[in-house]
Amino acid sequence: xxxxxxxxxxxxxxxxxxxxxxxxxxRTAADTALVAxxxxxxxxxTWIRLDGPGGSEAWLIGWPPGTGTGWHDHADSIGAFLTAAxxxxxxxxxxxxxxxxxxxxxxxxxIDRSRxxxxxxxxxxxxxxxxxxxNESATEHAVSVHAYYPPLPQIRRYSRIGAVLRLEQTExxxxxx
Numbered sequence: 057x058x059x060x061x062x063x064x065x066x067x068x069x070x071x072x073x074x075x076x077x078x079x080x081x082x083r084t085a086a087d088t089a090l091v092a093x094x095x096x097x098x099x100x101x102t103w104i105r106l107d108g109p110g111g112s113e114a115w116l117i118g119w120p121p122g123t124g125t126g127w128h129d130h131a132d133s134i135g136a137f138l139t140a141a142x143x144x145x146x147x148x149x150x151x152x153x154x155x156x157x158x159x160x161x162x163x164x165x166x167i168d169r170s171r172x173x174x175x176x177x178x179x180x181x182x183x184x185x186x187x188x189x190x191n192e193s194a195t196e197h198a199v200s201v202h203a204y205y206p207p208l209p210q211i212r213r214y215s216r217i218g219a220v221l222r223l224e225q226t227e228x229x230x231x232x233x
Contacts (some may be wrong), residue, residue, distance in 0.1 A: 072108075072205050077203040081137060081138040081178055084106065084116070084201045085138045085200075094199060100123070103115050104116045112204060115203075117199065118197055119191035121195055122192070124189060127186060127214035128186070128188065128214060129153075129185060130183075131183070131209050132206070134181065134182055134183055135180070135181055135204040135205070136202070139176070142196050143193065145171070145172050145192050146170070146190075148169045148187035149186045151164065158223065159222060161222075163220070178200075209228070212227075
């Protein structure tokens with residue numbers, strides 16, 4: 057009796073995986089002409105919408121010195137982002153939070169994670185990943201590539217004081233027009 061090859065992995069979703077999104081943002085960030093085409097504004101973030109793989113939503117984003125996103129999540133979307141130029145810092149929570157039914161949450165100790173992402177470094181993340189992204193440089197712009205699947209149905213924005221995380225608002229795509 058001969059051994060048969062292992063069956064191919066079964067994809068449970070019609071869209072790209074987080075690893076495929078990370079591969080996309082890595083390849084896109086390596087496109088120096090595209091990265092250089094992003095207009096940079098010293099006063100605020102700039103962006104260009106990109107065609108992501110498999111129906112995903114993707115963005116090239118410019119970060120002036122001292123700017124950031126504030127604490128937020130991407131609801132039911134998985135995603136990936138990678139720094140194309142400069143350095144970004146990500147603060148995240150190493151726990152899955154409840155998705156609904158709360159306004160204020162006291163966070164456990166040792167839940168905070170921080171990482172510096174220099175050009176060429178990035179990460180993929182799953183659903184409900186709560187984080188903030190910052191350009192802490194006082195003088196240099198940063199540029200990054202982001203991809204999400206499914207396209208963002210909403211973003212929940214949070215405030216944080218010490219160990220207390222508070223849901224402040226929920227934004228939907230029509231709010232970003």
